[in-house]
Amino acid sequence: MPYLDRRGRTCGFLDIEEKERSGKFLRRYLLLDKAAGLLEYYMDNPLNLPDGTAPVCQINLSYIQQVFDARKQRPKIEFCFAILANSRHYFMQANDENDMDGWVDSINNASKITVPKKNIQRVTKQDEDMERTPCPGGYRAEIVGGMVVKTPIEMSDSDSDAENGKSRVSPSTRKKLALGLKPVKTGFCVKQGAVVKNWKRRYFVLDHEGLSYYKSNTDTDPIKMISLLDILHVKSYSGDLPRDNLFEVITTNRTFLVQADSPEEMEAWIKAITDTVNSFRKECPIQRKGSIPESRRRTRHHSPDSRQTLPRHLRGTQV
Incomplete structure (x- = not known):
């Protein structure tokens, strides 16, 4: 979900298609500054960047014409919405449904744009119905927006997914899943x-x-x-x-x-x-350091003469 920083700006991470129609989404940090009338994004949180680092892109809020749910235009990109500004579509991928709704509402409110809620709710309902429908091909685990997401797939979808370059679960994680x-x-x-x-x-x-x-x-x-x-x-x-x-x-x-x-x-x-x-x-209760297990205490033996052992320099002498 987007949140307000100390200066009252709406901010958070999203995946953004920087080059239009490239299909390549990159992780970026968005700042929605309503007071300055700007929507801009950076390579990372500006707090992690050198002072004075310029944003990767800057959009004047007055130039935004439309903000809409774009999952129909990009059916393979989950939680995708788009901003139409300066005759260009900026496609963005949120982390989840709430994150997408939060950003759409925030940008709408900042740019004084109103979008009918029915469209978003209708698409959401369809997605919920798809999740409830059993899929004969099982599910594919993917990393989407920094989260592990299970997506219903058909048996013939594997080749097309590989061509699209979607992120996969790492071999070490897959091994743990198998166990x-x-x-x-x-x-x-x-x-x-x-x-x-x-x-x-x-x-x-x-x-x-x-x-x-x-x-x-x-x-x-x-x-x-x-x-x-x-x-x-x-x-x-x-x-x-x-x-x-x-x-x-x-x-x-x-x-x-x-x-x-x-x-x-x-x-x-x-x-x-x-x-x-x-x-x-x-x-898995942890035993305190220095304690001796009961089994060792019971099996620990002392030789009968262990307490009467003489110093080395007296050994062999008669008393």
């Missing part, structure tokens, strides 16, 4: 480095083994996996860094600072990690 280790939560976040305190966007996967993060959602091996055994506490950040939606993953060796895309995402990550860690602790 029944389904991810609890996945998505993109921004993480602070350990040595160099810079901020980089990473793809996070939380499962019942730990919290892993990758360079992208197509990588096969994680940069790092934080074991659930090492996670002590997860909470929202209360320090002095001027960053929104920041939370801490406190472990035995290090505190990880992670920035979510929105306040709702931050709360969702905190809850998901906390619940998974608590569940893990209940299923």
Whole structure:
């Protein structure tokens, strides 16, 4: 869902087709500044970029002619909507249904455009009916807008999907799925480095083994996996860094600072990690360090003369 930053601007991440009709959507950070009359997007959150970085694109709100649900025009792009401005269509992909509705409403309100709700509701109803209809080809798991989404497919759809270059589940994630280790939560976040305190966007996967993060959602091996055994506490950040939606993953060796895309995402990550860690602790109780197992205490023997052993320099002498 889009959220308001400290300056009252509506912002959040979306996938945008920068080159019209290219079919290639790139992750970008949108800023809707109603006071300035501008809609602009950046390569990343401006807080993560050098001061004075110019936006990739800037749209004057007074030039926007229409904002509409574009899933009919782009049937293979989920949660797709479009902005018509300056005789060009800007196609954008939201993270989910609520995210799409939030952006459409925000842009409409800022540009004084009204769009009948019936069209959006009608398409939404059709999507819900399709989800309820069993699909003989099963479902395809994909990474869409930073989330794992199951899409009904027919058996003959695999070749066409590969041609369109859609993201797939990584081999390591697929192996975990085969073993029944389904991810609890996945998505993109921004993480602070350990040595160099810079901020980089990473793809996070939380499962019942730990919290892993990758360079992208197509990588096969994680940069790092934080074991659930090492996670002590997860909470929202209360320090002095001027960053929104920041939370801490406190472990035995290090505190990880992670920035979510929105306040709702931050709360969702905190809850998901906390619940998974608590569940893990209940299923696998950890023995306190330094304690001796009962089995070892019972089998531990002392030799009869162990308490009467003489010092080395007295051995062999007669008393």
